[in-house]
Amino acid sequence: MKINIINKSNNPLPEYSTSQSAGLDLKAFIPQSITLKPFERKLIPTGLYIELPEGYEAQVRPRSGLALKFGITVLNTPGTIDSDYRGEIGVILINLSKDDFKINNGDRICQLVISKHENAELIQVNEINKSVRGSGGFGHTGNS
Numbered sequence: 714m715k716i717n718i719i720n721k722s723n724n725p726l727p728e729y730s731t732s733q734s735a736g737l738d739l740k741a742f743i744p745q746s747i748t749l750k751p752f753e754r755k756l757i758p759t760g761l762y763i764e765l766p767e768g769y770e771a772q773v774r775p776r777s778g779l780a781l782k783f784g785i786t787v788l789n790t791p792g793t794i795d796s797d798y799r800g801e802i803g804v805i806l807i808n809l810s811k812d813d814f815k816i817n818n819g820d821r822i823c824q825l826v827i828s829k830h831e832n833a834e835l836i837q838v839n840e841i842n843k844s845v846r847g848s849g850g851f852g853h854t855g856n857s
Contacts, residue, residue: 714766714769714827716763716764716765716766716827717763717764718761718762718763718764719761719762719763720760720761721742721760721761721762721801722740722742722759722760722761723742723760723818723819724740724742724760724818724819727739727740727761727825735824735826736774736824736825736826737824737825737826737827738776738821738823738824738825739759739761739773739802739804739821739822739823739824739825740759740818740819740820740821740822741757741758741759741804741816741817741818741819741820741822742758742759742760742761742818743757743758743816743817743818744818745818746815746816746817746818747815747816748813748814748815748816749785749806749807749808749813749814749815749816750808750813751808751809751810751811751812751813752807752808752809753807753808754788754805754806754807754808755805755806756803756804756805757803757804757805757806757816757822758801758803759801759802759803759804759822760801761801761802762799762800762801762802763794763802764799765794765795765796765827766796767796768796768829768830768831769796769827769828769829769830770793770794770795770796770827770828770830771793771794771802771825771826771827771828772791772792772793772794772825772826772827772828773787773789773790773791773792773793773794773802773804773823773824773825774787774790774791774823774824774825774826775787775790775823775824776821776822776823776824779822783808783810783812783814784808784809784810784812784814785806785807785808785809785810785814786806786807786809787804787805787806787807787823788805788806788807789805791826792804792805794825802825804822804823806822806823
């Protein structure tokens with residue numbers, strides 16, 4: 714799949730870390746370092762603009778290393794970029810640790826996963842088919 718991208722940052726285009734990675738690494742595009750204080754959130758620009766084909770979305774997801782080592786995650790994960798959005802990709806990061814976290818220009822801040830989706834037609838009815846599970850949810854099956 715080919716996707717048109719405008720890169721207004723001074724960083725290289727996003728890349729997959731390995732040949733079988735699902736997500737492209739996105740980098741911060743900031744004129745000066747940003748410090749995220751504990752429980753603070755900020756919108757971090759990337760300088761990237763994409764043109765997705767119809768029927769696809771891009772999902773902004775956290776980087777597991779940042780989450781585990783530093784408590785940094787994407788607040789609205791996964792963030793969805795619709796195929797008709799043409800603005801800059803921004804990433805809402807939050808610091809869930811007790812320590813300040815410094816973000817520098819060019820730091821890898823999240824992953825971008827391209828995903829196919831379907832648009833559903835909703836049909837209003839008075840009842841739906843029953844299932845074995847029924848309405849049990851939120852841990853009802855006993856699995857964590």
